[in-house]
Amino acid sequence: MAGRVSRDDQVVAEINVTPLVDIMLVLLIIFMLTSEEIAAKVQQPAIEVDLPTASSGGQHPPTPLTVLISKSGELYCNGARVDENALKLQARQAHAATPKLQAVVSADQRVAHGVVIHIVDILRLEQIEQVAINTKALTIE
Numbered sequence: 001m002a003g004r005v006s007r008d009d010q011v012v013a014e015i016n017v018t019p020l021v022d023i024m025l026v027l028l029i030i031f032m033l034t035s036e037e038i039a040a041k042v043q044q045p046a047i048e049v050d051l052p053t054a055s056s057g058g059q060h061p062p063t064p065l066t067v068l069i070s071k072s073g074e075l076y077c078n079g080a081r082v083d084e085n086a087l088k089l090q091a092r093q094a095h096a097a098t099p100k101l102q103a104v105v106s107a108d109q110r111v112a113h114g115v116v117i118h119i120v121d122i123l124r125l126e127q128i129e130q131v132a133i134n135t136k137a138l139t140i141e
Contacts, residue, residue, distance in 0.1 A: 064102040065094050065128065067119055071108035075119070084122060091126035099127075106134035 067087065068076040075082050077090050094101050103123045107116045120131050 062098045062101060064104045064132075065091060065123075067103060067105045067123070069105070069107040069111050069115060069119060071110045073111065073115065087119070088122055088126055091123055091128055095127045100130070101128055102130040102132065103128045104132045104134050 066078055070076070075084065075087055077087050082090065091103070105116060105119055105123075107119075116133070120133075123131050
């Protein structure tokens with residue numbers, strides 16, 4: 001099976017890979033099926049609890065007010081270009097609608113520190129006390 005003898009009495013070595021491919025495909029299917037079962041078990045809590053219902057149970061935290069400062073100093077609030085007065089107005093309206101509103105300030109790294117602090121100050125003057133500075137994660141090589 002591993003080789004055959006030709007008319008010249010020479011051994012011709014051939015490896016038949018068809019059974020190997022068949023076994024690998026069967027193993028792949030088995031791993032795919034079992035990984036779905038394992039993932040389903042991991043997502044469910046280990047201890048089953050019948051939670052009570054509450055009228056506030058489905059509420060999610062409010063969407064934060066996002067302020068972006070581009071490298072040229074342009075202001076954007078929730079994706080729309082604004083000036084400082086419009087930012088104050090939108091912050092005031094957002095705070096009136098959601099008193100515990102959070103704001104996230106994203107600024108280009110070339111923007112002066114004073115400009116970012118000025119925008120944070122505007123937000124705090126409009127009673128938005130929870131202000132976060134957005135950064136990207138540092139990759140350590």
